[in-house]
Amino acid sequence: MAKLFRAAAEAETVHAHAHLRALGGIRSTAENLKEAIAGETHEFKNMYPAMIEEAAAEGNKAAERSFRYANEVEKVHAELYQKALDNLDSLEETDYYVCSVCGYTCENEAPEKCPVCGAKAGAFNKVD
Ligand SMILES: [Fe+2]
Numbered sequence: 001m002a003k004l005f006r007a008a009a010e011a012e013t014v015h016a017h018a019h020l021r022a023l024g025g026i027r028s029t030a031e032n033l034k035e036a037i038a039g040e041t042h043e044f045k046n047m048y049p050a051m052i053e054e055a056a057a058e059g060n061k062a063a064e065r066s067f068r069y070a071n072e073v074e075k076v077h078a079e080l081y082q083k084a085l086d087n088l089d090s091l092e093e094t095d096y097y098v099c100s101v102c103g104y105t106c107e108n109e110a111p112e113k114c115p116v117c118g119a120k121a122g123a124f125n126k127v128d
Pocket residue numbers: 040073074077
């Protein structure tokens with residue numbers, strides 16, 4: 001059944017790209033990076049802090065942890081995008097690894113221990 005959900009998820013990604021293209025939302029790489037930085041920054045400065053506060057107030061530990069993980073990882077995404085934007089003219093092919101527990105994203109190799117959630121290196125997946 002997992003394959004069906006992955007197939008549908010891939011199809012939804014095709015739809016999302018088509019919708020974004022129709023909206024004129026796909027521009028130059030520099031513009032796309034700036035837009036991505038703005039989105040991530042909004043998430044870690046405003047969106048997730050409010051959600052973390054609300055989850056904590058409700059005593060919903062699972063939601064609070066999930067939002068905290070995402071909040072930390074959005075900061076990393078903004079940094080990685082900023083780095084790419086700063087080096088747009090001299091970009092080298094980089095490998096990325098994603099923590100399957102919290103989504104922490106890093107360059108070149110998986111860390112021994114995830115700095116956000118503490119998962120071991122084996123929990124990381126290399127991005128194709
Ligand atoms: Fe992100």
